Amino acid sequence: MKTNELISMLSSQVDPVDTREVVRNVRIAILVGAAASLLAVVFVLGVRTDLNEIHAQVFLIAKLAFSLSVVILASHYLVKYIRPGGEFRVRFALTVLPFLAIMIIAAISLATAPRSHWETIVFGSYWLECLIAIPTVAVVPFAAIMSAVRLAAPTDLVRTGALAGLVAGGVSATAYALHCMDDLFPFIALWYGGTIVLCTVAGAVLGPKLLHW
Amino acid sequence: MTKEFDLKALMTASLQGDSNAHRSLLTALSGHLRSYYKSRLLRSGRPAEETEDLVQEALIVIHTQRHTYDPEQPLTPWVYAIARYKLIDHLRRTRTTTADVPLDNAEYILASDDNAAAESQLDLAKLFERLPERMRLSLQYVKLDGLSVAEAADRSGMSPSAVKVNIHRGLKILTALIARETKA
Known part of the structure; x- marks a missing residue:
């Protein structure tokens, strides 16, 4: 085939295109994933019953502040990475900020607690549930986000997949916070932070397989 | 950056459905893609006949993925990212090492132009x-x-x-x- 012929073929009847659609798709997918995660937590796990207490409210807000800042930062970068060459434009180093913040607060709170309490503080009552629930609940938002990203054309599949996993993990942690009764910063840092990182690593591994075009 | 300026103007028009601008854009880009792929294939020890296959594949992607271009950004890095992605993909499929695909300055894609009448191996x-x-x-x-x-x-x-x-x-x-x- 001659390249000129191909060009003629491609340039007859050129339709106008909407360049913002790819970003809109990803935003809708994040909202759909968030709605699915909320439903799963509310109806399967149940919302924590002590939300009328100030202590519970304060820690719910702290957890949401952490997970939502992860979601907002990561999705800000994700919508740039879905376009070819997005990786040349921005790096997403800023996404470590919420993790750093929660780790510093956790370290301070550990340092001020007696050493004999550390194990209880770090593991809380439901660490295993948290470890299983956040990655599990993240599956639906991750699938929704990845299918929206597939409608675009990322050229750095590892980083794009990682960002999608980070957003999904953050969305899932946000929903799980409504259920979770463990109210200690070291717990949040380890089990929320850790599971979100796990989702990010899974996204990085799956990115080249799922996003290849 | 006059090439970037001209090509971006063509792209902006083509995104609004201007067929002539689209044709001019693809024609101009095919020259740049050809010289990019020619030199990169040579460096990776692949036969030169594969150049035109890659040029055409990249042109098709540029056409079908034009909605992924962000008009607020320069065009050159977008084209370069597509060209490089397709090159790596091609080298991987043909089992050549991709370690030899250097990360160039994005402007490298416009550095030269090759308009030899070209035909791919595809029928x-x-x-x-x-x-x-x-x-x-x-x-x-x-x-x-x-x-x-x-x-x-x-x-x-x-x-x-x-x-x-x-x-x-x-x-x-x-x-x-x-x-x-x-x-x-």
């Missing part, structure tokens, strides 16, 4: 035969014979919207076929 007619008939006819009439959608609809007995849909789907399948062919 378009053969690929066409593999399309379902309605798609083949729609593409044949509108894209190759230059008929309008209405004329193609008359001649083939399809509705104009069916012709459009068949062109759209046919191009997608054709893209996939070309991509598969170049794997060999």
Whole structure:
């Protein structure tokens, strides 16, 4: 085939295109994933019953502040990475900020607690549930986000997949916070932070397989 | 950056549905893509005949993925990212090491221009035969014979919207076929 012929073929009847659609798709997918995660937590796990207490409210807000800042930062970068060459434009180093913040607060709170309490503080009552629930609940938002990203054309599949996993993990942690009764910063840092990182690593591994075009 | 300026103007017009701008854009880019791929294939020890396959594959991607371009950003890095992605993909499929694809400055893609009349190893007619008939006819009439959608609809007995849909789907399948062919 001659390249000129191909060009003629491609340039007859050129339709106008909407360049913002790819970003809109990803935003809708994040909202759909968030709605699915909320439903799963509310109806399967149940919302924590002590939300009328100030202590519970304060820690719910702290957890949401952490997970939502992860979601907002990561999705800000994700919508740039879905376009070819997005990786040349921005790096997403800023996404470590919420993790750093929660780790510093956790370290301070550990340092001020007696050493004999550390194990209880770090593991809380439901660490295993948290470890299983956040990655599990993240599956639906991750699938929704990845299918929206597939409608675009990322050229750095590892980083794009990682960002999608980070957003999904953050969305899932946000929903799980409504259920979770463990109210200690070291717990949040380890089990929320850790599971979100796990989702990010899974996204990085799956990115080249799922996003290849 | 005058090349960037001119190409971006063409791209902006083409995104709004300007066929002539689209043709000029693809023609201009094909020259840059050709010289990029020629030098990169040479460096990776691949036969030069693969150049035109890659040029065409990249042109198809630039066409079908033009909605992923952000008009607020320069065009050059977008084109370069696509060209490089397709090159790495090609080298991986042909089992050559990708360690040799350097991360160039994005402007490298516009550094030179090669407009030698070029033909890929693909036989378009053969690929066409593999399309379902309605798609083949729609593409044949509108894209190759230059008929309008209405004329193609008359001649083939399809509705104009069916012709459009068949062109759209046919191009997608054709893209996939070309991509598969170049794997060999």
